[in-house]
Amino acid sequence: MRKEPTPAEQKLWFALRAKRFEDVKFRRQKVIGPYIADFACRDPMLAVEIDGDTHGESEEYDMRRTAFLEDKGYRVVRYTNAEVMRNLDGVLEALKMELRK
Secondary structure, eight states: OOSSOOHHHHHHHHHHGGGTTTTOOEEEEEEETTEEEEEEEETTEEEEEEEOGGGGGOHHHHHHHHHHHHHTTOEEEEEEHHHHHHOHHHHHHHHHHHHHO
């Protein structure tokens, strides 16, 4: 686990924490098996990943990670640091739609 979240993670966490968003209880840096999801909630089972520039180089790892999380019952959604920093409202709207699925 990282002690210091990225600026994008901090920005999104401020919107999600303490049931501020859609009255859903999100956890930050949620340990799920051998992986740590940036954010996750149990009702509904959703894992939110914020991908930085280095994620383009780790597609195989991300695919294994996503498969594991899905096998545990989570839906996985990914947003980039840039999306969160430049368009938080759009990210939250997309996340709201994911929560309603």
